[in-house]
Amino acid sequence: MKIVNLGSGSKGNCTAVYTDSTTILIDAGLPLNEIELKLKVIGIEISKIDAILITHEHSDHIKSVGRLSTKYNIPIYTHILEANCLLSKDKNVLPKLLRTFDDNDFYIKDLTISNFKLSHDANLCVGYSIYSNGAKFSILTDLGYCPKTIIEKIKNSNVVLLEANHDEKLLLNNPKYPMILKKRILSNKGHLSNTACAEVISQLVGGTSQIILGHLSEENNSPSFAYSAIKTFLAEKGIIEGKNIFIDVAYQNKISNIFEIKS
Numbered sequence: 575m576k577i578v579n580l581g582s583g584s585k586g587n588c589t590a591v592y593t594d595s596t597t598i599l600i601d602a603g604l605p606l607n608e609i610e611l612k613l614k615v616i617g618i619e620i621s622k623i624d625a626i627l628i629t630h631e632h633s634d635h636i637k638s639v640g641r642l643s644t645k646y647n648i649p650i651y652t653h654i655l656e657a658n659c660l661l662s663k664d665k666n667v668l669p670k671l672l673r674t675f676d677d678n679d680f681y682i683k684d685l686t687i688s689n690f691k692l693s694h695d696a697n698l699c700v701g702y703s704i705y706s707n708g709a710k711f712s713i714l715t716d717l718g719y720c721p722k723t724i725i726e727k728i729k730n731s732n733v734v735l736l737e738a739n740h741d742e743k744l745l746l747n748n749p750k751y752p753m754i755l756k757k758r759i760l761s762n763k764g765h766l767s768n769t770a771c772a773e774v775i776s777q778l779v780g781g782t783s784q785i786i787l788g789h790l791s792e793e794n795n796s797p798s799f800a801y802s803a804i805k806t807f808l809a810e811k812g813i814i815e816g817k818n819i820f821i822d823v824a825y826q827n828k829i830s831n832i833f834e835i836k837s
């Protein structure tokens with residue numbers, strides 16, 4: 575299984591997961607031409623995409639989903655309790671291309687997909703664990719906090735793409751953000767801070783070898799800041815980045831490394 579992030583942050587999110595026989599996208603929140611161009615750069619043929627999985631209806635996750643799905647005849651998968659919300663938010667989503675799932679696992683060719691609800695201020699927000707041939711990849715962006723029940727679900731993922739949205743001090747001191755927005759981001763239904771992200775990572779060590787930090791705020795975080803804050807937090811717990819676990823960053827404007835989980 576291979577994983578590559580095409581862009582992550584408040585301006586748009588899209589991640590490709592693919593095996594020899596199956597290719598899926600998780601979210602399509604980047605501009606359509608950017609998704610097309612980046613997939614071409616990676617060498618993924620859009621006509622071979624089997625599904626677009628949606629996490630939730632915020633525009634940084636669904637911006638291009640309807641147009642991408644319609645243009646290339648790609649089915650969109652969403653939780654059944656999110657379907658009406660998605661249809662009302664994106665008029666380009668064709669009901670005939672919409673597939674719904676419930677809380678149970680579902681299958682797309684050789685992929686088995688679990689979903690779990692995340693605490694976020696959306697109609698419904700889910701994270702996914704994707705399994706294929708012994709490999710497990712989990713993705714959690716947009717969550718206010720990460721309870722033990724979620725950690726249990728994502729444990730033993732080879733690779734986890736996890737939100738590291740903001741540094742709490744940078745957010746609180748940011749004069750551009752009104753207090754109501756700060757409170758929303760910091761709440762249990764907002765976004766995961768670097769510290770909260772590091773706490774989750776510390777509980778995954780042993781079963782997980784690679785973390786990709788995602789959905790970084792461009793205002794209240796930076797790739798180097800998040801990486802070093804999280805590395806320092808882990809070191810205080812005796813966890814060494816580069817030895818006990820590897821940490822990479824997903825950027826807003828550039829394609830990430832390609833992460834391969836060998837079966």
Ligand SMILES: [Zn+2]
Pocket residue numbers: 630632694696716
């Ligand atoms: Zn969101």
Ligand SMILES: [Zn+2]
Pocket residue numbers: 583584587632634635715716789
């Ligand atoms: Zn988001």
